[in-house]
Amino acid sequence: MESLNDLQKQNWALLAYAKASSALVRSNNRDELIEGVCNAIVNQSPYILAWVGLAMHDDLKTVQVIGTHGAAADYAKGIDVKWSPDTSAGQGPTGLCIQTSLPVLIADSENDPRFLPWRERSKLYGIRSVIAVPIKNHEPQAIGALTVYANLPNAFSEIEVQLFASLAKEIGFGLAAIEKQRLLDEEITKREQLNTQLVDSLNATIEAISKTMEWRDPYTAGHQKKVALLSQAIARKLGWGEKRIKGLYLAALVHDIGKIATPAEILTKPSMLTEIEMTLIKEHPKTGYNILKDIPFTWPIAQAVYQHHERLDGSGYPNKLSGDSIIPEAKILAVADTIEAISSHRPYRPGLGLEKAILQVKAEAGKTLDPAICEAACQLLEQDEFQKIMASTE
Structure with missing residues (x-):
């Protein structure tokens, strides 16, 4: 029989998933979608920060933060995250997630060497565990990642990983749909201008x-x-x-x-x-x-x-x-x-x-x-x- 702690973790993740999915449905643009999802996640204890980063295809392979929410939101401000395997900044959960297009779990930020570049900074915000799940559109390669931070170690079990991975997949679908609509709106505007x-x-x-x-x-x-x-x-x-x-x-x-x-x-x-x-x-x-x-x-x-x-x-x-x-x-x-x-x-x-x-x-x-x-x-x-x-x- 599962422990109370496991049930609690699953309940937190399920509630976050349900509220975030609802926010996805109501969103009309990219910023509204990311804002709604991140806000829904951090409304559940013990999640203190959720942010979405997109993989930039510049020389440094930087990760652009496009939305963040939570009590530890300041942690994400100016954070150096990349998805290049050649830098230490690319070895964290978000960078590895984008590189591999697979979920990456940091069970305890104080012990996992992959989190070393951000360990001291994370202590200031009470961060103890992290999960990064890939956001994809129609390609197998991740276009970004949803990263969630908790103030407890071992806050994410396999079931929570699956839930957040599923949520990231919906984010990818949502972003693709919004981008498609944006391109369609632009095309309609161009055609209207040409018609005029x-x-x-x-x-x-x-x-x-x-x-x-x-x-x-x-x-x-x-x-x-x-x-x-x-x-x-x-x-x-x-x-x-x-x-x-x-x-x-x-x-x-x-x-x-x-x-x-x-x-x-x-x-x-x-x-x-x-x-x-x-x-x-x-x-x-x-x-x-x-x-x-x-x-x-x-x-x-x-x-x-x-x-x-x-x-x-x-x-x-x-x-x-x-x-x-x-x-x-x-x-x-x-x-x-x-x-x-x-x-x-x-x-x-x-x-x-x-x-x-x-x-x-x-x-x-x-x-x-x-x-x-x-x-x-x-x-x-x-x-x-x-x-x-x-x-x-x-």
């Missing part, structure tokens, strides 16, 4: 394209800007998120980019277009799509441009799409484009005004235009939002 840069570059590209259109055809560029603002307002009314709205806005800014291939005399013709001229005009969604389709936008800008003249009943162009075959961005563009086209001046006629535009939208709602989008547009008109938008771009 890409979006900024694409925004600049869109703005440049829009300005190019304006130099060639001031009417078309002004039309695109108004459609962009109208589309943005409709999307907000429908509850779209700002990121998606940004993509819609950019698509609207260049929705007529395909007209760059249309002869200028057709775009500015002061009379109604002939059938042949209309056929040429109807090529602009496809031309716009071909211009934009290979640009790596985050949003479906090329598709929105391609489909903005498609209609719910299949009467649109260029592909006679219908219903859900048309993406939501294109459906909003269709409504905004209709409102702007009817209300504003054309080379061949004066503008008919917003009221006339909305009457047309109401008439087409559920037939050629999406009814929910039409309703949102009508509500914005009643709130004078469209009037403000149109006035702001004059």
